[in-house]
Amino acid sequence: xxxxxxxxxxxxxxxxxxxxxxxxxxxxxxxxxxxxxxxxxxxxxxxxxxxxxxxxxxxxxxxxxxxxxxxxxxxxxxxxxxxxxxxxxxxxxxxxxxxxxxxxxxxxxxxxxxxxxxxxxxxxxxxxxxxxxxxxxxxxxxxxxxxxxxxxxxxxxxxxxxxxxxxxxxxxxxxxxxxxxxxxxxxxxxxxxxxxxxxxxxxx
Amino acid sequence: xxxxxxxxxxxxxxxxxxxxxxxxxxxxxxxxxxxxxxxxxxxxxxxxxxxx
Numbered sequence: 001x002x003x004x005x006x007x008x009x010x011x012x013x014x015x016x017x018x019x020x021x022x023x024x025x026x027x028x029x030x031x032x033x034x035x036x037x038x039x040x041x042x043x044x045x046x047x048x049x050x051x052x053x054x055x056x057x058x059x060x061x062x063x064x065x066x067x068x069x070x071x072x073x074x075x076x077x078x079x080x081x082x083x084x085x086x087x088x089x090x091x092x093x094x095x096x097x098x099x100x101x102x103x104x105x106x107x108x109x110x111x112x113x114x115x116x117x118x119x120x121x122x123x124x125x126x127x128x129x130x131x132x133x134x135x136x137x138x139x140x141x142x143x144x145x146x147x148x149x150x151x152x153x154x155x156x157x158x159x160x161x162x163x164x165x166x167x168x169x170x171x172x173x174x175x176x177x178x179x180x181x182x183x184x185x186x187x188x189x190x191x192x193x194x195x196x197x198x199x200x201x202x203x204x
Numbered sequence: 205x206x207x208x209x210x211x212x213x214x215x216x217x218x219x220x221x222x223x224x225x226x227x228x229x230x231x232x233x234x235x236x237x238x239x240x241x242x243x244x245x246x247x248x249x250x251x252x253x254x255x256x
Contacts, residue, residue, distance in 0.1 A: 004213050037211045045216070157208065164239055172231045179227035180219050190215040198224045200210045203237050 004037045004061070006101065007151075011062035012040040013087045014110075015071040016189075025192060026136035027066055029166045030143045032196050034156055036064065041087075042189035055087060060098075064150060065091045065107040066143065070132075072120055085121060106150040108143060137163055169199055 010031045014024055031038050039058050041051065059065070067088040071081055088109065095105040109124070111117050114131040117124050130142045144159040176195060177183055217224075 002214065004211065008211055032210065035208045035211060037213050039213075043215060155208075161239070165237075168237055168239060172235055175231045175234070176224075176227050179230060180223060182218060186218070188218060190217045191219070193213070194215055194217045194219075194221060194224050195228065197210055197212050198221065199228050202225070202228055202232065203240050204208070204210065 004039070006061060006063050008036050009039050009062040009064065010036045010147075011059055011065040011091070012038050013065060013084055013091070014068040015081075015084065016042060017071070020068075020071075021184075022136050023068070023132065023134065023139050026139045026166060027143060028189075028193060029169065029196055030140045030162055031066070031147070032193070032200060033162050033165065034144060034147045035153075036147065036151075038193055040189055043193075056090065059087070059090055059094060060102065063105055064147070065105065066110070067091065067107055068110040068132075069117060069121065069129075070110065070112045070134075108146045108150075110139070110142075136166075140166065165203065168203075169196070 012024075012027060012031070014020065014027060016024065028038050039062050041055050041058065043058075044054055046054075065088075067084060069084050069088060071084060074080055088107070091105060091107055094102040095107075096103075098105075109127065109129045110132050111129050112131060112134055114129060116131075117129050130146070132139045132142065140162050141159045144156065144162055147153075148156040173195075176199075177187065182191065
């Protein structure tokens with residue numbers, strides 16, 4: 001399989017629950033529209049594979065990372081989910097202790113509100129956390145601007161164009177799924193990525 | 205300088221790339237992109253202006 005170049009790969013470390021889907025899709029669309037590839041633990045599903053090995057391997061293959069630590073709510077078992085902060089820690093570790101290539105890593109960290117994280121993960125004090133207010137438009141703006149600065153690209157498409165194109169796709173998404181015999185409930189991360197890839201190829 | 209291109213990755217999906225391409229093509233034919241249309245009009249105007 002062709003390997004995605006390290007400099008083009010963005011690790012997506014975000015919640016995968018239904019409520020987060022609008023934000024996750026906005027993130028995937030923006031990353032791809034800016035000329036990068038989305039990588040995620042969800043891209044592979046092999047029961048024989050150790051999950052942590054897989055995550056570490058994918059993180060090592062990505063220069064960039066989008067991390068959302070906003071899911072602090074308790075789950076059905078009255079326990080919080082630690083996956084996102086843990087994977088953010090792995091990213092920090094690779095950046096701090098890795099080789100030259102790993103030390104070039106760059107990350108965008110999202111929370112709902114800018115300084116809320118201080119109440120639950122004070123180790124991040126001094127780190128620039130971006131707030132998204134659970135709003136896909138804000139996600140697109142902040143993600144595009146960060147990718148532009150982090151990658152040093154001078155001619156990246158503006159966020160208003162990305163928002164307009166994403167809205168167009170959203171308006172047509174149900175019809176596309178219908179033609180594919182799919183629905184939102186059984187659409188995987190890979191399925192959505194493929195639709196975005198093809199949509200961008202046809203409409204840029 | 206890096207110019208924009210859609211980077212693709214081989215992924216295990218529930219449908220083929222060709223099926224996705226055809227579905228998107230059909231839907232966008234039915235409901236055309238206003239963004240693409242605006243770009244086409246602007247390009248045409250540029251061609252007309254430069255030929256005068």
